[in-house]
Structures are given as C-alpha cells and as structure tokens.
C-alpha cells in the first residue's frame with residue numbers, strides 16, 4: 344500500500360476542530376436524515392457498539408478521560424479504520440462527530456513543556472505496544488519528535504494469526520476486542536504479520552527512518568516499549584512462526600520502565616503504575632494496543648518535559664541472538 348509522504352494526520356491538523364464543528368453543525372440534522380439508513384448498515388458504524396462509544400462508559404480495565412488541554416470537548420474514540428488508512432467515511436458528518444480522526448488530540452504538547460526538553464541523542468521515538476499472547480494480533484506504532492515532543496504520525500495494523508485456527512482466532516478476538524466493541528474492525532482489516540512488516544518498512548522508509556537497500560537499523564530513531572517482552576520475545580517468536588528473518592531494525596530498543604527507574608529512582612512495573620505515579624489520566628481503553636501506545640507516548644512526553652534523556656536500554660547481538668541490557672539498574 345502506498346503511503347503518502349504527508350500523512351493523513353498531518354492534513355487533518357490543518358482543520359482546527361472548532362472550525363470543523365461549526366461547519367458541520369448546521370448540516371448535521373439533514374445529513375443524519377439523509378444518511379441514516381446507510382449508516383445503520385455501514386461496517387464502521389457497526390464496528391463499535393453504542394454502549395462502548397459513550398465517553399462516560401467505564402468498564403473492566405477501561406478509563407476514558409480527556410487530556411487537560413482538550414477537556415472542553417467530549418473525548419472520542421479514534422476511528423480504527425482511519426488509523427489503518429481504511430476509513431471510507433471521512434465525508435460523513437455523523438461519523439466525524441462520533442470518532443476522532445486526529446491522534447494528535449490525545450497527545451497535546453504545551454510550549455512551556457517543550458521548552459524543558461533536554462537535547463536528545465535521537466530525532467524520533469517509535470512507541471510500540473503489541474497485543475496478542477499466542478500470536479501478535481495488533482501492531483501499533485506512534486511516532487514522536489524527540490525534541491518538540493509532538494506527534495508526527497502513526498502506523499497501526501491489526502494482525503491475522505498465521506497458525507492459530509480460524510475458530511480459535513474468532514473466539515479469541517471476540518473475547519479480547521469484543522469488550523471494546525472493535526472486533527468487527529479487527530476482522531475487516533487484519534492482515535498477516537509478513538504483510539504488516541512490508542507496509543511498516545514502507546512507512547519507516549517514507550519517513551526517512553530506514554532504507555531497504557541498507558537493510559540495517561533505524562536512522563536516528565528507536566523503538567520505545569513498556570518492558571522488554573515486545574522486542575526481546577514476541578517479535579522474534581512471531582518471525583519464527585511467520586517464517587521470516589528477524590529484521591535488523593528490531594535489534595535494539597528503549598525500555599521506558601528502565602529509563603523511568605533510572606530517572607525518577609522509582610520502580611514502576613507497568614504503564615498503569617507509571618501513569619498513576621505521575622498522576623496522569625489514561626485515555627482510551629487499556630489493552631487496546633493503539634490506546635496503550637498513546638498512553639505510553641504520553642508518559643514519554645511527560646518524562647521528556649521533566650528532563651529525561653532517552654537512550655537505548657537493550658541490544659540484541661546479531662551473531663548469537665543474545666540480548667544485552669545496558670542499564671545496571673533495571674526492571675527484571
């Protein structure tokens with residue numbers, strides 16, 4: 344799939360929300376009337392149950408709050424067709440009122456916070472938080488500018504298992520994503536891991552973070568994860584299952600928990616602990632990969648604003664495959 348150099352999220356940034364709203368409001372009732380039958384049968388509308396859409400809904404493991412700078416308007420779920428480049432309802436006023444199509448809304452940066460950022464060794468951070476126990480089911484990446492802390496772009500794909508049976512996959516997806524009301528969008532969009540990586544390489548290539556012909560590590564960017572599991576264990580396991588060689592760009596990463604420990608001198612065992620200790624509200628649904636990635640990105644933004652300098656915490660030796668940890672004090 345061709346990815347434009349200028350991401351959809353960058354162009355969405357050009358339409359200020361109040362302007363969009365004032366444009367939409369006078370038309371919304373007639374649009375609603377005209378489109379009601381179409382909307383009812385649309386896969387996008389069907390993909391999210393009404394109950395799970397309410398910004399006030401708080402069920403198991405979910406907290407939905409707006410970051411303080413955008414608290415004047417109700418928080419909206421991000422359209423997960425849009426995050427995968429597949430939303431066909433960008434002209435539907437009702438759809439736009441219901442779903443956010445701008446991930447930057449959840450990652451606001453104030454000028455005063457950005458002023459406090461120390462000089463970083465890297466230009467970009469790629470926050471990755473995989474979902475899936477047996478096989479990877481979701482591959483979400485949030486790209487943050489290291490110096491301005493601003494959201495640059497995102498890459499999000501639902502991943503179709505390679506060896507898990509169809510029945511088991513359906514049951515598992517119903518259990519895992521059904522409670523967020525997004526199992527339909529998973530089934531509509533999931534593609535095999537091998538294709539996800541091909542599209543991801545095109546994406547990092549378009550952002551000049553990697554060159555296929557060089558085949559090596561990322562150019563002035565690094566993955567940021569919450570723990571070592573994603574890149575130490577899960578990606579190599581999935582590469583074996585999908586019968587592909589572990590790409591070189593997965594050989595090193597920043598475990599935010601190790602940076603957190605060494606910067607604040609406090610141990611945090613997970614994202615929720617870090618956010619609680621930093622007194623940050625959680626946005627979206629915990630264990631929906633794209634929302635967890637956003638929340639980890641928000642912790643990263645906060646740590647940068649507090650003066651933390653990000654650095655690689657783990658490296659895999661290409662000859663032996665062993666992982667070397669670079670911090671003496673780390674979360675085990």
Ligand SMILES: [Zn+2]
Nearest residue numbers: 422425430432
């Ligand atoms: Zn959409």
